[in-house]
Amino acid sequence: MNSRILPSLSILLSLGIFFVYVNPTWNNSILATQVKIAEADQTLVAATKYTTQQKELTDARNAIDPTNLGRLSTFLPDSVNNVGLVLDLNALAARSGLSLSNIDVVVNNANASAQGALSVANANPVGSVNLSLSAIGTYEALKAFLVGIEKSARLLDVRDVVVRGSDTGVYNYQMKIRLYWLR
Amino acid sequence: MLPPTIPTSFVPHSSSAAARRFGTNFNNAFGFFSYAVLLIIFLLAIGIFFYDRVLENNQASKNAALARAEAAIDLPTVESFVRLRNRLSSGTTLLGSHVALSNFFSLVETLVPTTVRFTSLHLTVDDVKAVKLEGTGIAKSFNALAAASAAFATDGRIKEAIFSNIVVTKDNTVSFALSATIDQKLVAFSL
Numbered sequence: 001m002n003s004r005i006l007p008s009l010s011i012l013l014s015l016g017i018f019f020v021y022v023n024p025t026w027n028n029s030i031l032a033t034q035v036k037i038a039e040a041d042q043t044l045v046a047a048t049k050y051t052t053q054q055k056e057l058t059d060a061r062n063a064i065d066p067t068n069l070g071r072l073s074t075f076l077p078d079s080v081n082n083v084g085l086v087l088d089l090n091a092l093a094a095r096s097g098l099s100l101s102n103i104d105v106v107v108n109n110a111n112a113s114a115q116g117a118l119s120v121a122n123a124n125p126v127g128s129v130n131l132s133l134s135a136i137g138t139y140e141a142l143k144a145f146l147v148g149i150e151k152s153a154r155l156l157d158v159r160d161v162v163v164r165g166s167d168t169g170v171y172n173y174q175m176k177i178r179l180y181w182l183r
Numbered sequence: 184m185l186p187p188t189i190p191t192s193f194v195p196h197s198s199s200a201a202a203r204r205f206g207t208n209f210n211n212a213f214g215f216f217s218y219a220v221l222l223i224i225f226l227l228a229i230g231i232f233f234y235d236r237v238l239e240n241n242q243a244s245k246n247a248a249l250a251r252a253e254a255a256i257d258l259p260t261v262e263s264f265v266r267l268r269n270r271l272s273s274g275t276t277l278l279g280s281h282v283a284l285s286n287f288f289s290l291v292e293t294l295v296p297t298t299v300r301f302t303s304l305h306l307t308v309d310d311v312k313a314v315k316l317e318g319t320g321i322a323k324s325f326n327a328l329a330a331a332s333a334a335f336a337t338d339g340r341i342k343e344a345i346f347s348n349i350v351v352t353k354d355n356t357v358s359f360a361l362s363a364t365i366d367q368k369l370v371a372f373s374l
Contacts, residue, residue: 003210007217014217014224022224025231033238040245047252057264069267076274078266125269126277139288146285150372155277158284163304180277182270 074153076182082131085154085179089133092148097141098173106130106176128180130159135173142173155180280312281372287314287365294334294341298327306365314365316341319348322357340366 061069086103093100107129135145142163149156160176284306295301301320308314322328328346335344344363351357 004213007210007214010217010221014221017224017228022228022231025235030231030235030238033235033242037238037242037245040242040249043249044245044252047249047255051252051255054260054264058260061264061267072270072274076270076277126273139292143285143288146283146288150281150283150285155274155281157277157280157282157308159308161284161304161306163301165300165302180273182266182273 071153075155076126076180077154078182080127080129080179080181082129082179085131085156088152088154089131089149089177092152093135093137093145096137096144096148098135098137098145100133100135102132102134104132106132125183126180127183128178131177131179133175133177135175136170137173138169139171142171149177278372282308282312282314282370283372284308284314284370286369287316290338290340290369294331294338296327296330296334298323299331301361308370312367312370314367314370316361316363316365318361320359320361321352322359324355325349325351325357328357328359335363340369342366 082105089103090100135142137145146158146161149158157178158175159178160174162174164172166172287306291301291304299320299322301318303319305317306314307317322331328349332344332346335341342364344361346359346361348360349357350359
């Protein structure tokens, strides 16, 4: 009888060790740690990929002529800066022979989603606003002014032009010019 | 010589001896089995204990590596890349829809006969780059207006030109209204 007590106790001890320590430790601590390690591995792979891409992008950006980057920033600036633009337009008009008046900002309420209608849609990184202006001058002056706007270093789109004729060869113009910036 | 069927002893074999032998064997086997199980479980527990520690150390080192990788991320640099990408892609899109209305005014200057003049012109560019023309004008004669209409039709870049409200005035001039659409190629910007 006594010879069976110790083996029985050892079986009970084995069961106790298994259910109290081995099984819970494996199913909880170890498996959870393994999952965390696997996630960390994936994140580290992504981090390595990110580092590689960042280096590639840095190299690519450094390969661009800084002058061109500056021109790109002028083309699509970081802020509206419509006051500075009005000064530039005035200077352009003066060079072209136009006399500007009544310059005003028209907030673009029509948030069209079509291509090219880069207004104030939330997902759109580009903001836009219309600038209305009146001008007086000759037809040649108008053409020179329009060419200047079309080739402006800052992107400007003439969206609307009204020309009212006269017998003197000097016309009245009303224009809406759309300007853009990077939000 | 004894016959082979005669038993050598009359003392009966004890039946409990076999059972005792069986019990002893069973106890030995059970004991061996139970100690073996205990040994295996004990070794397993030790293995799991150390494996758990190894995993925890491994996780700690991974976490440290992640923290270093996260610290290496320069957010202003990332933002500058995003803005550069947005600037390049949006600039390309905007440049693709950039219009040059000066081309139209140059064309009108050459197409319209000198006997026809516009008193007003209204050009509108919509969001899909379609350009509409509305205008009013005066022609010296009906023939002059017909010549202008023919010139538009021949050139083809001022499309769907419809002359309406054609009225012959007292001084025999012809007033008119014009609506048309402009070929997008005409107002497409090119360097």
